[in-house]
Amino acid sequence: MLAQMLFMQPPVPALPTSLNFHGKTVLVTGANSGLGRAACLHYLQRNVSTLIITVRRASEGEAVKAELLAHPDVKNEPKILVFELDLSSHSSVIAFASKLRAEVDCLHIALLNAGVFLLDWKVSPHTQNEMTFQVNYLSNAILSLLLLPLLRATAEANSLLAPSYLSIVASQKYNESRYIANPIPESTTIFDAFNDEKGSQPWLLYADSKLLVRLFVKELAKHVDPSTVIINCMCPGMVKTNLARNLSFPLRLAGRLVLSVRARSPEVGSRVLVNATGGAGKESHGEMLVVYQVLPVIPWIESKEGERMQTSLWRETVEEAEKNASEASVAASSKVS
Ligand SMILES: NC(=O)c1ccc[n+]([C@@H]2O[C@H](COP(=O)([O-])OP(=O)(O)OC[C@H]3O[C@@H](n4cnc5c(N)ncnc54)[C@H](OP(=O)(O)O)[C@@H]3O)[C@@H](O)[C@H]2O)c1
Numbered sequence: 001m002l003a004q005m006l007f008m009q010p011p012v013p014a015l016p017t018s019l020n021f022h023g024k025t026v027l028v029t030g031a032n033s034g035l036g037r038a039a040c041l042h043y044l045q046r047n048v049s050t051l052i053i054t055v056r057r058a059s060e061g062e063a064v065k066a067e068l069l070a071h072p073d074v075k076n077e078p079k080i081l082v083f084e085l086d087l088s089s090h091s092s093v094i095a096f097a098s099k100l101r102a103e104v105d106c107l108h109i110a111l112l113n114a115g116v117f118l119l120d121w122k123v124s125p126h127t128q129n130e131m132t133f134q135v136n137y138l139s140n141a142i143l144s145l146l147l148l149p150l151l152r153a154t155a156e157a158n159s160l161l162a163p164s165y166l167s168i169v170a171s172q173k174y175n176e177s178r179y180i181a182n183p184i185p186e187s188t189t190i191f192d193a194f195n196d197e198k199g200s201q202p203w204l205l206y207a208d209s210k211l212l213v214r215l216f217v218k219e220l221a222k223h224v225d226p227s228t229v230i231i232n233c234m235c236p237g238m239v240k241t242n243l244a245r246n247l248s249f250p251l252r253l254a255g256r257l258v259l260s261v262r263a264r265s266p267e268v269g270s271r272v273l274v275n276a277t278g279g280a281g282k283e284s285h286g287e288m289l290v291v292y293q294v295l296p297v298i299p300w301i302e303s304k305e306g307e308r309m310q311t312s313l314w315r316e317t318v319e320e321a322e323k324n325a326s327e328a329s330v331a332a333s334s335k336v337s
Contacts, residue, residue: 008262009237009262009263010291012264012268012269012271012272012292013292014271015046015271015275015279016275016279019278020046020047021043021046021047021048021049021108021109021278022047022048022049023049024049024050024108024109025050025052025104025106025107025108025154026043026048026050026051026052026108026109026111026277027053027054027100027107027109027110027111027147028040028043028051028052028053028054028111028113029054029085029087029111029112029113029114029143030054030055030115031053031054031055031061031064031113032055032056032060032061032063032064033241034239034242034243034266035236035239035241035269035270036053036111037064037068037266038266038267038269038270039111039113039270039273039274040053040064041068041071041073041074041270042270042274044068044073044074044078045073045074046274047076047078048078049078049079050078050079050080050081050104051068051078051079051080052080052081052083052100052104052107053081053083054082054083054096054114055084056084056085057084058082061082061083061084062082064082065080081103081104083096083099084096086126087114087134087135087139087140087143088124088125088126088131088134088135089124089127089139090126090127090139090142090324091126091324092126093139093142093143093146094142094324094325096143097146097325100147100150101150104150106150106153106154106157107151107154107164108151108154108165109165109167109277109278110151110164110166110167111165111167111169111273111274111277112143112144112166112167112168113169113273114140115135115136115140115169115243116131116135116136116243116246117206117243117244117246118131118205118206118246119202119203119205119246119247119248120202121197121200121202128195129191129194129195130195130197130200130205132205132206132209133191133195133205133208133209136209136210136212136213137209137212137213137216138317138320140213141212141213141216141321142317142320142324142325144166144168144216144220144231145317145318145325147166148166148224151165151166151228151229152164152228152229155227155228155229156228160227160228163226163227163228163229163230164228164229164230165229165230165232165276165277165278166230166231166232167231167232167233167234167273167276167277168213168216168217168233169233169234169235169236170210170213170214170217170233170235170288171206171207171210171213171235172235172288173206173210174207174210174213174214175207175211175298175300176204176207177204177207177208177211178201178204178207178208179211180211180298180300183305183309186308190212190312190316191316191320194208194209194212212313213233214233214288214297214301215306215310215313216314217231217232217233217286217287217288218286218287218297218301218310219310219313219314220314221285221286221287222286224285226282226285227282230280230281230284231285232276232284232285232287232288233287233288233289234272234273234275234276234288234289234290235272235288235290235295236264236269236270236272236273237263237272237290237291238258238259238262238263238264239264239265239266239268239269239270240259240260240263240266241266241269244256272289272290272291272292275292276289279292
């Protein structure tokens with residue numbers, strides 16, 4: 001009991017009853033597990049019209065779709081589209097974005113949730129980039145740039161009566177990144193620093209990748225008018241999911257003990273995700289939300305070093321996106337709207 005009181009996270013209020021997704025097309029990546037699957041259920045319970053879910057294996061997507069549709073709270077026969085997306089591969093990200101643009105004519109909300117937690121050095125066989133960097137940061141950033149034109153067009157087609165949302169699942173753990181105490185020197189690119197196996201500290205890969213997400217959201221927001229698309233990120237707190245699945249058995253066991261005392265359920269944690277994509281307003285543009293409130297950035301983010309990293313990250317990311325996707329679509333997304 002004492003342990004529970006000491007380690008308890010603040011409660012997450014129920015989602016506002018006014019939150020309704022009728023008429024909206026919503027994308028959730030990583031929908032087959034944990035927070036993504038729970039977020040899908042919230043959207044369905046709030047009358048979403050078209051839900052687009054992504055998974056790595058199509059067969060798994062069909063199973064999740066059937067399970068979601070069979071839920072007793074899901075009544076209005078929503079359309080659920082299943083798409084394959086593997087964030088370890090640029091070509092999968094680009095193919096997904098093209099297929100989406102070809103198959104849907106509007107997108108009101110993109111909730112980029114998929115992510116990994118690894119404690120080992122692993123390289124994507126597709127891009128040769130370190131895996132946590134590739135999945136948690138780079139692919140989500142490129143996908144954001146590729147989805148922005150559709151999100152923008154959707155708000156504009158609706159006479160800007162309501163902005164679209166581009167929301168990325170981040171983590172407060174970003175403030176544990178090693179680059180805060182030891183900034184990447186100007187002579188090294190951020191991408192090279194993240195791909196340097198010799199200098200790596202695998203137990204910090206996750207925090208490091210989430211620092212990049214935080215900086216990217218802050219920078220991207222500067223390029224987009226929040227009357228058109230609100231760009232934000234959020235931290236769901238500690239949540240009991242499959243995120244630790246890649247760790248060794250003893251670490252998973254220890255993790256399970258901590259989770260059993262302290263963690264939120266996916267249903268509760270995913271309220272933070274869903275609220276960021278409708279309950280939150282322009283005050284959240286470029287910000288991180290925690291339990292429905294904007295969490296001020298740590299001072300380092302606004303320091304000279306933090307701003308230098310943010311600017312370099314933006315330049316390197318847009319260059320990488322342009323190298324891999326059609327230059328026109330990336331350039332259109334990265335200009336101020
Ligand atoms: N749980 C927490 O305490 C916590 C706290 C803060 C932030 N988060 C963030 O919340 C998000 C969701 O995580 P979760 O806790 O719900 O964990 P989870 O249950 O492990 O779900 C992760 C999802 O991401 C997908 N994914 C992993 N690698 C992928 C790849 N290469 N390409 C495409 N999809 C991939 C997984 O698909 P597969 O099943 O195919 O692997 C799964 O659907 C992550 O971004 C995580 O960093 C979690």
